[in-house]
Amino acid sequence: MDFKYGNPTPEIVFDAKNLSGKPIEKIERKIMDLNMIFKDKGASETMDQNQIVYEVDCYFPVENDTEGGLFFGITRIKPGKVGDEYFMTKGHFHSNRDRGEFYWGLEGEGQLLLMDEKRRARTEVIKKGSVHYIPGYIAHRVVNTGDTELSFGACWPSDAGHDYASIEEKGFSIRIVQKNGEQHIIKE
Numbered sequence: 479m480d481f482k483y484g485n486p487t488p489e490i491v492f493d494a495k496n497l498s499g500k501p502i503e504k505i506e507r508k509i510m511d512l513n514m515i516f517k518d519k520g521a522s523e524t525m526d527q528n529q530i531v532y533e534v535d536c537y538f539p540v541e542n543d544t545e546g547g548l549f550f551g552i553t554r555i556k557p558g559k560v561g562d563e564y565f566m567t568k569g570h571f572h573s574n575r576d577r578g579e580f581y582w583g584l585e586g587e588g589q590l591l592l593m594d595e596k597r598r599a600r601t602e603v604i605k606k607g608s609v610h611y612i613p614g615y616i617a618h619r620v621v622n623t624g625d626t627e628l629s630f631g632a633c634w635p636s637d638a639g640h641d642y643a644s645i646e647e648k649g650f651s652i653r654i655v656q657k658n659g660e661q662h663i664i665k666e
């Protein structure tokens with residue numbers, strides 16, 4: 479039996495914000511990477527293109543696309559807005575559509591947007607202690623509606639893959655914006 483992946487976890491530590499240790503890969507998403515997802519393109523173009531919107535610490539214990547494997551991550555979304563729309567993740571369907579995922583809230587507060595392939599959407603409040611099962615065939619995006627950093631954990635199958643293209647083309651059918659200091663859901 480191959481125990482290659484049997485015991486690496488003691489090298490890894492996580493808290494409410496970070497995943498650290500030798501095998502952790504860090505991903506940064508800046509305004510320049512996200513211009514296409516926000517409604518107000520004019521507003522995003524005038525912002526500092528190097529401003530970080532969110533960071534992901536990932537633990538990939540097996541190769542991408544391994545059947546039966548799992549990946550683990552912590553995402554931190556900064557507080558902020560592009561125009562009146564809150565900072566959010568790119569959002570994606572899984573390339574292998576039937577693959578599910580868990581998200582759980584660690585710190586801060588926001589909304590998890592969920593949308594099926596018929597573009598029917600709903601939201602769940604994500605905050606410290608919340609647990610979210612995202613079934614297969616459901617696109618998912620997290621929006622930081624608070625004025626502090628929002629962090630959440632995630633665990634997903636290593637053969638799920640990310641389909642960003644569908645979201646870049648058509649977006650989600652709902653957006654979360656701030657109006658008169660309050661969050662509002664708007665339909666596209």
Ligand SMILES: O=P(O)(O)OC[C@H]1O[C@H](O)[C@H](O)[C@@H](O)[C@@H]1O
Pocket residue numbers: 534551552553567568569570579618619631632633634640
């Ligand atoms: O991939 P995004 O839509 O930008 O979301 C950011 C990240 O959030 C979670 O950690 C997911 O499980 C990751 O797979 C994803 O990469």
Ligand SMILES: [Fe+2]
Pocket residue numbers: 570571572579618634
């Ligand atoms: Fe996912």
